[in-house]
Amino acid sequence: MQPRPSWDEYFMSIAHEVARRSNCLSRHVAAVVVREKRLISTGYNGTPRNTRNCFEGGCKRCAARMSGIPSGSNLEECACSHGEENAIVQAAYHGISLKDSTIYSTYSPCLMCAKMIINAGIKEVVYAAEYPLADRARELMLEAGIWLRQYERKQSDQPAAFMPITPPQYSSVPTTPYTLT
Numbered sequence: 001m002q003p004r005p006s007w008d009e010y011f012m013s014i015a016h017e018v019a020r021r022s023n024c025l026s027r028h029v030a031a032v033v034v035r036e037k038r039l040i041s042t043g044y045n046g047t048p049r050n051t052r053n054c055f056e057g058g059c060k061r062c063a064a065r066m067s068g069i070p071s072g073s074n075l076e077e078c079a080c081s082h083g084e085e086n087a088i089v090q091a092a093y094h095g096i097s098l099k100d101s102t103i104y105s106t107y108s109p110c111l112m113c114a115k116m117i118i119n120a121g122i123k124e125v126v127y128a129a130e131y132p133l134a135d136r137a138r139e140l141m142l143e144a145g146i147w148l149r150q151y152e153r154k155q156s157d158q159p160a161a162f163m164p165i166t167p168p169q170y171s172s173v174p175t176t177p178y179t180l181t
């Protein structure tokens with residue numbers, strides 16, 4: 001039996017999977033929101049619902065970013081929502097409270113997402129990669145009492161010692177462990 005992933009690994013690998021749905025030319029980012037070890041919302045970055053995808057020309061700023069304007073510039077003109085933003089907004093769409101939840105994000109949140117995280121009542125932020133423009137966001141989240149930590153892929157949980165039956169082998173189950181890139 002393959003070792004089971006830890007909870008952090010489980011949710012962060014789902015966040016990385018969600019990021020694959022991103023339609024943004026600049027960066028693929030996603031977040032998942034978890035309460036009591038249950039996944040309650042997901043979001044990836046891209047242009048708003050019912051508008052043209054970023055990769056189809058839906059965001060002029062991301063298109064300009066691809067033709068050479070520096071990372072982080074003209075952000076106020078960007079039509080793409082962020083992964084954390086969309087995870088919070090998806091919960092609102094379904095009428096789900098995020099109070100006391102944990103958000104797992106493939107990048108550390110930007111300032112705008114940090115403000116939304118604080119006011120949505122999210123209590124913990126776990127992120128994989130450092131977003132380069134996130135200093136003020138970090139400061140603000142710490143001031144607001146949010147628990148902030150960077151995800152570290154640890155040794156997976158050991159397989160349950162009491163497992164009495166060998167589970168069937170499904171060919172669709174990946175045989176190599178998930179690696180963060």
Ligand SMILES: [Zn+2]
Pocket residue numbers: 023024025026046047054059062080
């Ligand atoms: Zn974009």
Ligand SMILES: [Zn+2]
Pocket residue numbers: 082083084085109110111112113114
């Ligand atoms: Zn953001």
